Amino acid sequence: MTLIGAPAIRTGTACRVGDPADLVRLLSPGERIHLPGSGAEVPALVEALCAGDAPPLNVTGSFVPGINPTPLERFPQGASYTSSFAHPAAPGLQTGARFRHLPMSYGGFASYLASQSFDVGVVHVSPPDARGMCSLGVAVEFTPIALRNCRRIFAVVNPRMPRIAGAETFDLARADVVAETDAPLREYDVGAPTALASRIAERVAGFVDDGATLQVGLGKTPDALMHKLADRRRLRLHSGMLSDATRLLAESGSLDPAWRHMSCVHVGTAAYYDWLAGRGEFRVSACDVTHAPATLAGLRKLVAVNSALSVDLFGQANLEMLDGRMVSSVGGAADFAHAASLSADGVSIIALPATAGRNGVSRIVPRLDGVCSLPRHAVDVVITEHGAADLRGASVMERAERLIAIAAPAHRGALQDCWKDIAARL
Template identity: 75%
Template sequence: MTVTAALARSTVAARSVGTPAALVARISAGERIFLPGSGAEVPELTAALFSGHAPPLDITASFVPGINAVPIEALPEGARYTSCFAQPSPPGAQANGRFRHLPVSYGGFASHLSRQSFDVAIVHVSPPDAAGLCSFGIAVEFMPIVLKNCRRVFAVINPRMPRIPGAETFDIARANLIAETDEPLCEYDVGAPSAQASRIAEHVAAFVEDGTTLQVGLGKTPDALMRIVSDRRRLRLHSGMLSDAARLLAECGSLDAQWPHMSCVHVGTAAHYAWLSGRDDFQIRGCDQTHSPAVLAGLPRLVAVNSALGVDLFGQANLEMLGGRMLSGVGGAADFAQAASLAPDGVSIIALPSTAGRGGASRIIAKLDGICSLPRHAVDVVVTEHGAADLRGATVMERAERIIAIADPAHRTSLQDAWNEIAARF
């Protein structure tokens, strides 16, 4: 054993407090703490913090809807939770200040965090190597930003966190306290492809050529898209999140071997995490890099593919609110959509089913009555299972006509009537 390795081991032993839940006792009431989300969440720590036994804290986190649950109702009295993602929560949670939703993109959240200070930051990392360096593994996200301005760092070491050469690292000597766990990492399994998702993906695939830089979200349609474009070559991945389908492209020889395929997180199955371990062709970096306007502006042939809850006839997209309730946030979609739309060779695509729910309500609507997550000038193409509405170079009237054409046939007449009424005032 080298001297450095011995020091790393002694650091872990000297600063260990046992399990992640034991860290809560070392945090004082009113302190500001930052929790990593997505695949870096520590569920045992979440359960301990959102309980009647925890002190009231000012928690900021990057928890992602559908991956990380936020039990707002279990927050101790006097505590509050802040995030750039809204989560399904009890009515009034935002109004009474227990849940603070910041309506910003990932890039905006990174900028916000750079101006904040925290009393405690939690890092979820791999065991240290011989030099005392731990890997952030599958999730880097906002940690490099947060760590620049926090008083104490509590490290959770997990042997299930893969060591990925292209991921950011953390020097274990910087940890004030250390907890150890062998808990499975948070997973996301997209499940079997659906016929509808495959039809949508087929229309999107027409915009993906050899040499495209591709950004996708999570879900059945992105997964189906990756499968369809596996016959393309020299594809470059630059995304906020990547999942199991990235492995498919790598194994099919679809990826550009000379390109550093980058994301701020991988969220997938345990098998995907194991596959990533030791690979040097994927980089996991902080959001200040992955979502940087300067970096995005330099990506060649950027095709950004994002989903939405609804799109109106102006081409505006709602990614956050449904039925009057906040369900999510804009995430990185705004950063990538704007960059792709402005690029001379880029395309910003919104892909969504034409209807929702058993009642078949149209997700193409005449005019948004809630939040506009993406303005019309950041949306180039709208895709449903009925086709692709290419809005580039189209007038306001032409955009509406093209979007109506890809709505569910049962809703096209009512949409046209609504549009005629709107357009009569122009």
């Protein structure tokens, strides 16, 4: 992998400031800065970047919708924000270049960052050990990739960031500036499982055998799935994000004790973060490791479970667009879905409710009403509360029939009529 520029040589003692908000006064207009997201976000710094006297910066980050509030409208005039995640925002922010959405998977965004250079990179870490090494704790993601090509590094040291034995580390001596804080990390609480999520999860669980390697996204259905798998044994977790239900599997004896369970980030409740501290069975690595094709190709019995906003009768999935607006990103789903579908013993699953909204609009649709996030060849099984459509080895006609069969009963007739018109032109 070719990097732009060489790592800066850092000598002497880092400058120390007080609160992370004080870091803003060390920034100049137009500088390129990389900010970590998910549990590694530094809210005080982000808030300071929106202040009236803050310089306009070119910010690149990985703020996750639903976890990290992204103040696109509040950034100073002339600032821009670049991310692989789409964020619900006021119309015109993309056309005005204030928000630069890069439609990339996690693996693609990792490759992109490896070719970029930044004036400043921010890293959010635990307090250093006796050797001066800090843990990146619950959130590694893209930070190590970005730090390779930063002129300056701003480190935020936080005792709330748990030290995880398998997480990547940062030598505090590399920092140009160090700030300290004692602030809670961003949390994600999925809440209690719903009856609908549990029904869908029950069907998904039928595809997860003992010894499988599991990737799941975030949300009520993935959380409910983890609860359904408490009776499995020797499960291996390899996912972009892991959350509180991981603890349930660990304490129920479901996880393979000989395997270092990997993710690029953990997002959950404060209690979950406390539980992770000091544990040795988890590895938290950068996305150019967790989502690398070579890494994913080596996983046995990979079961990739992801959600979608809609699936059409060809088996294509839209994970990003709703009612004409970009509301999310493909994230790591594309990386894992392709790997699972190509694996001889793997399976790529899309799990979603059959309907959405108060009006019960069908999420199985004749044609996608948004972008195609996952092509049909990367989707093996589609599951709703009404059943599982196994598309493996099925013809185009058979795929449509099986997808219509798991749509909400009230929509099946209309879907059959639409498919007759589509099929007549194939």
